[in-house]
Amino acid sequence: MARALMVQGTTSNAGKSWMVTALCRLLHQEGWRVAPFKAQNMSLNACVTPEGGEIAYAQALQAEAAGVVPTVDMNPVLLKPQRDTVAELLLRGRAVCQLAARDYQGEWLERAWQAVQDSFATLAQRYECIVIEGAGSPAEVNLRDRDLANMRLATWAGAQVLLVADIDRGGVFAQLVGTLELLLPEERELVRGLVINKFRGELSLLEPGLHFLEARTAKPVLGVLPYEELPALGAEDSLSLGVGGGEGELEVVVVQLPRISNFNDVEPLSLEPDVSLRFARHPRQLGHPDLVIIPGTKNTLEALFWMRQAGWDRALRQALLAGTFILGICGGYQLLGEELVDPGGWEGDSGTYPGLGFLPVTTVFAPGKVTRRRRGRVVARHWLVPEGVEVEGYELHRGLTRAAGEAQPLFLLEGEREGAWSGRVAGTYLHDLLASDGFRRAWLDALRRERGLPPRSFPPRSYRLFRERSLDRMADLLRGHLRLELIYSWLQKG
Known part of the structure; x- marks a missing residue:
């Protein structure tokens, strides 16, 4: 049975997708047969797998990072907002219905949970390690009874959980401490370490806060990842859209x-x-x-x-x-x-x-x-x-x-x-x-x-090569800024 490593976030856009992508590339480079997994994703940025199923773009990119072909089992539940209160529901790559948010419970929720279990079990038979991406925040107490993608899945899969927070938003200590405080005691035990993401500045000024976090939460700070934009990887959803770039003719x-x-x-x-x-x-x-x-x-x-x-x-x-x-x-x-x-x-x-x-x-x-x-x-x-x-x-x-x-x-x-x-x-x-x-x-x-305009004076560029270089750079950032020996030890213990 595959080992399970899970990345959860204190907020949306904390860096969960980024971390899972980087971990998939890192473990792939280290010789693991690794696959990404996100139980439930809400995104309009989707793509088509070779077998003709539909999954979120983020999981396809993570599969590319892992050196494997994307499949519908890597994102068994996909919600695509159609109108303000209505979304299209896809199970294991196929659209099944359009439904209102208030109706996504009972029979539909249990069907979705069954799809999550079936897809995870399929991947667990094929790979040595599954890197799981959570959804939103695990501390959404109003949605606990509908949870498919955070602590319910972590408990069922026996996953080692990393909790990542975005310091660029501000309030990173409150994010991490508050999230852990709102988890149930048995859920809190699943969190093995903390990661601070998108840091820009002098690390020595942050170190007193890192000591505080470890003393306050009894969880190790696994590292502080720098803010770095990498080309050719895009964004998962429209909330992350930038203004573009370049100054060409x-x-x-x-x-x-x-x-x-x-x-x-x-x-x-x-x-x-x-x-x-x-x-x-x-x-x-x-x-x-x-x-x-x-x-x-x-x-x-x-x-x-x-x-x-x-x-x-x-x-x-x-x-x-x-x-x-x-x-x-x-x-x-x-x-x-x-x-x-x-x-x-x-x-x-x-x-x-x-x-x-x-x-x-x-x-x-x-x-x-x-x-x-x-x-x-x-x-x-x-x-x-x-x-x-x-x-x-x-x-x-x-x-x-x-x-x-x-x-x-x-x-x-x-x-x-x-x-x-x-x-x-x-x-x-x-x-x-x-x-x-x-x-x-x-x-x-x-x-x-x-x-x-005159003919271009530069050689043509390979988009795929740029993507590969960016994925390798993500793995390098983990090697340079995370305590990987702890993560490797948790995976070895299974």
């Missing part, structure tokens, strides 16, 4: 939609020296970019109404006339079309709605979801990227989109035409498209030519 703006999803699609652009990437919530932040990307959203109709109310439709038309290119991905592709048809009320009230009208395509929503990995090549003639350039990624959407009129397909994926383009506007369902180095660079080079 090509300006790219991403529309920050309500319930934005799969925004890591644009992450590869941040590694390109000639790109300046930023997110914009309101049209007045648009400026005069070379490219606007409309990303995915969990609720396309809600995003449509929001864009019209905010004036994005008018701003995009003006930008298009000024020479800006527009790319829609997944929900963004649907929004760019002429019509959105929702006969079953999957996105809100049933009916037919006019889209933004930038592409001659129509989307019809349906109960089933498309979840599949795809590979292929560019087939669009007279478009920016030459025919034959290879692409790969995954589809993750509800609804089918049909092109008409002058719209031409973008890609040929396993013999099937996909996407559409017309003039300066293009749309596709292919997530992770920009991680294809050849496509990304060919597209940016074409935009340079459109702008009259």
Whole structure:
């Protein structure tokens, strides 16, 4: 049976996902057969596993860090907020229903707990160590009877628990002491050590506080991790969205939609020296970019109404006339079309709605979801990227989109035409498209030519290589700042 090491946090965004990713890479480097696990995740940033299931992006990245193929068992319960009080529930990679938060109890909660147990047992038979990520905080006393992902799981799995806190938020001593005080005595016993994350400053000034923590809690402080941003790893949810980065000649703006999803699609652009990437919530932040990307959203109709109310439709038309290119991905592709048809009320009230009208395509929503990995090549003639350039990624959407009129397909994926383009506007369902180095660079080079810029003077960059280097750097940070001998001893004792 696999050993279980669990990372819990005093708050959301304390660094649980970061720590699990780093531990997976570290243990993988040390020769362990290791797998990540998060019992329940609430996230709109999801991806598709090779078997066609849907899991949170964070667990797919953690699997990459562990050197293993991601599976649905690494994230058996996924909640994707659809509206303010309604979320889509996925069990072991498959959507089963939409339900209100107050209804997520009783039969549904027990079904979810059974999925958690089944998935953990499957991983435990295949791996030597499972690194578990908690959810939110284990001290949410109002949610204790609904707990699937923190102390209930730690107790059932016999996990060694590390408690991590974010010092960048302030109040780190209250976070750690208060969390331990609110745990039940038997839960407190499961916590083996404390970690302080995102520290910037002089460590000697913090040391009196570390002595206080150990004396007050009777738990060892395992280390203090420095604040360091690493490229090519993205963020788990939209609460962590930054403003972008870079100061290149090509300006790219991403529309920050309500319930934005799969925004890591644009992450590869941040590694390109000639790109300046930023997110914009309101049209007045648009400026005069070379490219606007409309990303995915969990609720396309809600995003449509929001864009019209905010004036994005008018701003995009003006930008298009000024020479800006527009790319829609997944929900963004649907929004760019002429019509959105929702006969079953999957996105809100049933009916037919006019889209933004930038592409001659129509989307019809349906109960089933498309979840599949795809590979292929560019087939669009007279478009920016030459025919034959290879692409790969995954589809993750509800609804089918049909092109008409002058719209031409973008890609040929396993013999099937996909996407559409017309003039300066293009749309596709292919997530992770920009991680294809050849496509990304060919597209940016074409935009340079459109702008009259000279050819780039730097070699092409490998997005995957940047990710690998960042993952290795995470493991190095643990080696340099954590008392790993204690963690190794707990794992050996099992």
